[in-house]
Amino acid sequence: MKTVITIGREYGSGGRLVAKKLSEALDIPFYDKEVIQGVVKKTGFAENFVRDAERRPTNSFIYDLYFSAQSLSTQDQVFIAQSGVIKDLASKGGCVIVGRCADYILREHKDLLRVFIYAPMEERIRRSVEEYGDKESNMEAFVARKDKQRASYYNYFTSVRWGDRKSYDLCINSALGLDTAVELIRTAALAREGQSK
Amino acid sequence: MKTVITIGREYGSGGRLVAKKLSEALDIPFYDKEVIQGVVKKTGFAENFVRDAERRPTNSFIYDLYFSAQSLSTQDQVFIAQSGVIKDLASKGGCVIVGRCADYILREHKDLLRVFIYAPMEERIRRSVEEYGDKESNMEAFVARKDKQRASYYNYFTSVRWGDRKSYDLCINSALGLDTAVELIRTAALAREGQSK
Numbered sequence: 148m149k150t151v152i153t154i155g156r157e158y159g160s161g162g163r164l165v166a167k168k169l170s171e172a173l174d175i176p177f178y179d180k181e182v183i184q185g186v187v188k189k190t191g192f193a194e195n196f197v198r199d200a201e202r203r204p205t206n207s208f209i210y211d212l213y214f215s216a217q218s219l220s221t222q223d224q225v226f227i228a229q230s231g232v233i234k235d236l237a238s239k240g241g242c243v244i245v246g247r248c249a250d251y252i253l254r255e256h257k258d259l260l261r262v263f264i265y266a267p268m269e270e271r272i273r274r275s276v277e278e279y280g281d282k283e284s285n286m287e288a289f290v291a292r293k294d295k296q297r298a299s300y301y302n303y304f305t306s307v308r309w310g311d312r313k314s315y316d317l318c319i320n321s322a323l324g325l326d327t328a329v330e331l332i333r334t335a336a337l338a339r340e341g342q343s344k
Numbered sequence: 345m346k347t348v349i350t351i352g353r354e355y356g357s358g359g360r361l362v363a364k365k366l367s368e369a370l371d372i373p374f375y376d377k378e379v380i381q382g383v384v385k386k387t388g389f390a391e392n393f394v395r396d397a398e399r400r401p402t403n404s405f406i407y408d409l410y411f412s413a414q415s416l417s418t419q420d421q422v423f424i425a426q427s428g429v430i431k432d433l434a435s436k437g438g439c440v441i442v443g444r445c446a447d448y449i450l451r452e453h454k455d456l457l458r459v460f461i462y463a464p465m466e467e468r469i470r471r472s473v474e475e476y477g478d479k480e481s482n483m484e485a486f487v488a489r490k491d492k493q494r495a496s497y498y499n500y501f502t503s504v505r506w507g508d509r510k511s512y513d514l515c516i517n518s519a520l521g522l523d524t525a526v527e528l529i530r531t532a533a534l535a536r537e538g539q540s541k
Binding site for chain 1: 460462464507509510512513514515516517519520521523524527528531532535536539
């Protein structure tokens with residue numbers, strides 16, 4: 148499979164578990180924040196990426212971008228390094244990537260399926276308490292704050308809005324069931340795979 | 345099948361065709377605006393519905409609603425009559441209903457799958473010109489205006505927003521292909537059907 152599946156998700160929607168199960172069902176790699184940051188650290192991708200960029204011709208937009216990285220904030224530099232890792236991983240073939248603005252970073256990628264998972268607030272609070280073990284006095288505010296963090300990160304680094312269906316190929320309410328969500332994405336991925344042959 | 349599938353859609357997304365194909369694939373009835381208005385006219389549903397409501401106990405909210413219908417605008421009365429027809433059709437078993445705020449009208453219905461179909465603007469303009477035969481000098485404005493009409497109708501009669509993913513179980517970008525969209529909704533409907541047994 149060469150289709151790269153990106154999965155954005157609301158906090159407590161179970162989207163990460165859907166992504167994990169999906170990667171197992173399709174037998175393709177699963178990448179999340181931890182994996183991607185691990186690759187960044189392990190390979191010194193940030194340094195290599197900037198050094199490589201410096202060798203490019205000066206009329207390159209990419210060159211300008213990375214050259215200017217030297218005056219960027221740490222957060223921005225980490226984002227650039229992560230973007231490099233994500234593009235590198237995607238170039239290796241089909242995989243599932245959770246979060247990290249991967250849908251936006253890979254928007255020019257030929258074989259891409261962009262998914263967003265959401266759920267009703269009651270369901271998200273239940274999962275947050277029972278499955279993630281969150282303990283907060285106001286759970287609704289806690290869950291909403293978690294979403295706000297994700298939205299801020301996404302909206303800062305992209306030109307589109309987090310969770311806006313227009314940015315995705317498929318948006319699934321996980322109240323349909325996590326296994327149903329996996330099956331729906333698998334169906335869409337196989338269809339996309341067939342189209343691109 | 346007892347699952348009632350409601351399909352909202354952007355203009356030019358091919359959502360109506362998806363709904364039609366889906367009803368054929370699942371071998372269940374297909375209802376759209378024309379069918380529903382036809383039932384309203386044929387059965388004098390509006391008159392019957394109001395008359396029936398008048399026989400209910402006076403502490404009924406529904407009674408109050410329909411009693412007050414006599415001072416409602418024609419548009420509101422048509423909506424109430426259509427709502428009655430939609431609830432009546434849904435009570436008969438599995439079917440596909442396009443538009444008409446059916447997802448909202450049936451929100452308390454036990455076996456319900458709420459779908460929204462959308463597509464990128466370029467694709468919608470192409471379909472509008474090539475398949476619907478629309479001829480306008482500014483196609484983008486024309487398509488946007490059609491959506492605005494749908495949103496106005498929906499937002500006037502419901503307490504939620506047209507096209508907001510939170511109001512749906514599944515949102516599909518029909519750029520994935522109309523047949524893929526049919527297959528995805530069929531998969532979700534069969535899963536929902538299995539859950540409710």
